[in-house]
Amino acid sequence: MNMARNTSAPAGLPSLDIDSASHLRAMQDYLAYRIQGSEGGFMPFEEWMHHALYAPGLGYYAAGSTKFGSEAPEGDFTTGPELTPLFGQALAGQVAQILAASGTKNVLEVGAGTGALAAALIPALNLLDIRPQYQILEVSPELRERQQQRLGSLHANVQWLKALPSDFKGCVIANEVLDAMPAALFSWDDAGNLLELGVGLENAAAQQAGADAPAESSEPPRFNLVGRPADEHLQALMSRRMPPLPGYRSEVNVQAEAWMRQLGTWLKKGAALLIDYGFPQREFYHPQRAEGTLMCHFRHHAHADPLLYPGLQDITTHVDFTAMADAALEGGLEILGYTSQARFLMNAGLIEILTGLDPHDAAGYAKVVGPVQKLLSEAEMGELFKVMAVGRGLDVPLMGFTSGDRRDRL
Template identity: 45%
Template sequence: MNQKAHEPASLPVPTADALAASAQLVAQIRDAIVAGGGWLPFDRYMELALYTPGLGYYSGGARKFGRLAQDGSDFVTAPELSPMFARTLARALAQALETSGTCQLMEFGAGTGRLAAGILSALEGLGVGVDSYSIVDLSGELRDRQRKTIEAFGGALASRVRWLDALPERFEGVVVGNEVLDAMPVQLYARTGGVWHARGVGLGETGALRFEARGLDAPGVQLSKEDAALLAQLDAEIDPNLDYVAETHGAGAAFTRTVCSMLTRGAAFFIDYGFPRAEYYHPQRTEGTMMCHYRHHAHGDPFLYPGLQDITAHVEFTRIAEVGVETGADLLGYTSQARFLMNAGITDVLSELDPADAAHFLPAANAVQKLMSEAEMGELFKVIAFSRGIDGTLDAFSRGDRSHTL
């Protein structure tokens, strides 16, 4: 993808209040750069841009999820696109709950609450009892939206939901994370002229934020053993004379390790866009996968409106699988979103609607098509799951499992 700066003139203009909040965040980031000797690793910059209390993209008050730029949102997720997603996912979660003999759910990054409400409602319809539904979300604004969304589905459902400020040491039940891993800060490395550098953030002459490279042994650069091994592998597999940008997923790996270590019985499902390692670090993907989302426009400038736009990277699922298994958890399955939903029975869920009622059936069918189509979300998005105390696999991974590609 092209990571050249996006022209602000082609994007909707933020309000004066939003720009003022962004300026406050930029001032804090500049202070952090100065304190760091004039340079911040990119993962630290990404963390500040997304999660600085009250000002970061996910910890501030900006609206994020929706269908159109006009509603103030930046992107649409599967639960927002169709209630069929939650209802189908609930079938797989129900089997995981029943097979593991557990009765608790936990969701990370619950968005507007539509997924939680849809899952709880669907499980109730399936006759599957859930004692509690815990949500872990850093955004106070999103917590309020989640509460209102869930309450709209019925007070009985809302009474089972609680919001956590800290993770329990042990958890028995089923964990869900939809589009969580892609929002974890990533490290950036750039190979230029055959030499690898850590890509971070510095200040231009006017104080503007900009990319800046440092040698791997320079002050402030912390190169992990895993990243050093990966860069050596890329040199061996990809023409060393080819300039190349690569992300690594230390935060996502640490998060996966924490969740799988916490899970004493049950399963953990993560749904996100990405690839296994061999596809992720492809010779033709020379500029990496980092991208930004603002008002339903995707672009490659992470310094445009800090705090007001999302910054993401595709998930490298091989590393996620490795760290999960290292905790002693079993790899329950890995497949495309389309195959997962098909196996879990999305066509049965859709068939509950009357095709003769075109006003309801056609929009629902079109949304399901977007969830399933290779040209939309069906192939780019993957589902990976880990388990403890579940023998065999689940129906959702019974056909088309791609674990062998990791």
């Protein structure tokens, strides 16, 4: 079943320069080759998202585009730590409490982007007399290099891991990482049958015929979103989460859930702070959210076509925090807190940091307050973003959740 095709860019997207266009073509050819080799010419969407974001040398996170930046034309999107160092400074109190309760100095940051969070958090921990053993696990070699350059000047004890540890005690942090893990796409047809969505090649014959021609003279691959009957596993999963709704399309992040379950095998004592945009399951699969949560970001323009610029645009889905909590419980962890980003940062001391600023430096103060408002405002990141803490072996209530804890809504 043919669901949609990527014929043209949504209005208002900036045009591609020559380098971006040739990167896009290389990525399209790579994806077309993979689709031609897939069973039935069908690449499950989860796999498309994986290649589009992480294919070595070509994927969005694995190649050299700027990605992060708080304003156009720099990068494609921004994150809390990129907006302001006060994000990391506010986190420091909570991280310090987890380290004290777990009796270690180990911090493991997963998916550290440009290293912005570590660059703010490590000095803030130093001010609390903590010299953390800071570890980073980053899947993107390009970002790992950027982190190494940025954090090298901190003279801090930072180590880069090649894989998840098998045994860890301390504090784990993942800011906007679960949303960047490849998700599966599904929809219900008019008869109420569940379909798994994937990507097919619309001009497969032309691609086959032009396989030996130089890329620039052959027709570029054209992709379309196609559906096939969902397998038993997906059917069973979704039947537990929502009733069939003909025409409804959404996502399920099986990989992120597996990651959370696995966390339970290696986090032996301590807590993980998971910060991301998302909601509990009831809201995630709300009947009115009929197009799901899939979003793409290209140079600060958001749109919903994941087939458009593979390798050049970010592709992301919101986090189903109920599914993440269930997976953590299955992994033997406890849910230690769940609240909005605004509430968490205020509980952790962000307002106290602001009141400590020099009141006579009006220009400096204004520069700091704008980004902090973005972090806290309900209309921006304050409410859509949530913080969930999961862990084991801690016997203190975490300070970030002392008021406004919403675990009962999960």
